[in-house]
């Protein structure tokens with residue numbers, strides 16, 4: 387019956403069914419161009435992915451070179467120099483011992499959970515219970531989504547993997563002591579031994595770029611050590627320079643046991659992600675079964691690893707991690723100025739490096755959460771600026787996270803376009819009062 391009422395279906399199934407989106411034609415640097423010739427400044431690197439901008443000539447050349455050599459071989463049958471090079475570069479950059487390649491951030495999070503369980507089993511004390519935090523997003527697979535406190539989680543209602551929650555660690559009104567007290571209680575009252583605690587060092591899709599409360603991570607590290615729990619960092623959004631450090635955990639000088647990376651690793655040129663393992667975990671598995679009990683068909687394929695290695699080389703040679711810290715400070719100042727200019731619209735600005743978030747004042751009663759930020763997104767689109775709504779069902783916030791290669795002039799242009807969009811939205815909201 388329902389289908390008869392719908393006039394025609396596009397065979398393309400999109401997130402928003404029936405959405406009318408600009409038709410993208412090409413992209414270069416921070417710029418995207420649609421088929422009408424309109425330009426859009428990529429103010430959020432897609433989904434915080436395009437760390438070195440679009441169509442980087444070095445990566446395009448590497449894609450061609452590697453494609454002419456070999457694009458696919460199963461890693462159970464062959465190893466390639468490109469896989470070894472990328473693992474070496476990644477571990478050197480982050481201080482970890484091993485890198486296990488997968489295809490998406492969600493898979494990387496799943497891999498860290500499976501590696502944690504395998505580690506506990508192989509050292510003779512099986513543990514399979516995990517703890518994660520309120521206001522979080524770890525991915526769209528069953529495990530990762532079960533551990534996420536995000537509006538999307540409703541889709542798996544009733545079949546979530548069982549686990550415990552810790553309070554949101556991004557609330558500046560909470561002290562590290564309060565948060566750690568709550569964590570201690572959850573750990574000590576857990577009916578099952580805890581395998582790992584999962585966290586985002588800077589919130590991403592749920593609250594938009596709110597860093598952990600200072601002091602919390604060091605305390606959580608101590609609690610984990612005391613109870614034999616693995617500390618698992620989800621750095622899918624924050625890793626590899628996005629926040630102005632190689633890993634965002636470096637802001638607090640804390641080393642987790644396992645790290646999930648994604649997004650900026652392939653930087654929009656190829657789907658690739660990774661789980662990083664510390665020496666202890668790798669040793670236990672190597673000396674135990676000697677086998678990683680997981681994997682995906684395309685994991686670590688030669689084309690993707692070669693491309694990711696070129697992305698990392700560009701990142702290191704152009705010192706983009708330091709650039710992210712410096713340009714992030716400038717971007718933050720610009721956003722704070724907009725907060726002063728639009729006090730009725732902007733509630734808060736937060737973030738680290740080139741991962742900045744802006745929280746808007748909640749919409750008037752009756753309007754859904756996220757409706758104000760959606761209006762701003764549309765006003766930005768009109769101005770030729772892409773922003774990334776990150777409400778998680780909790781607030782009206784969005785991410786401003788341009789490529790790490792953005793010039794100062796491009797950041798200023800981003801702000802000019804955002805200012806015009808905010809001005810339009812403010813006027814529209816005033817007219818509705």
Ligand SMILES: Cc1ncc(COP(=O)(O)O)c(C=O)c1O
Nearest residue numbers: 490491492523524525590622623
């Ligand atoms: C912190 C975090 N973890 C995991 C994921 C999932 O990554 P993917 O969408 O590549 O599966 C995301 C995606 O937004 C993320 O922000």
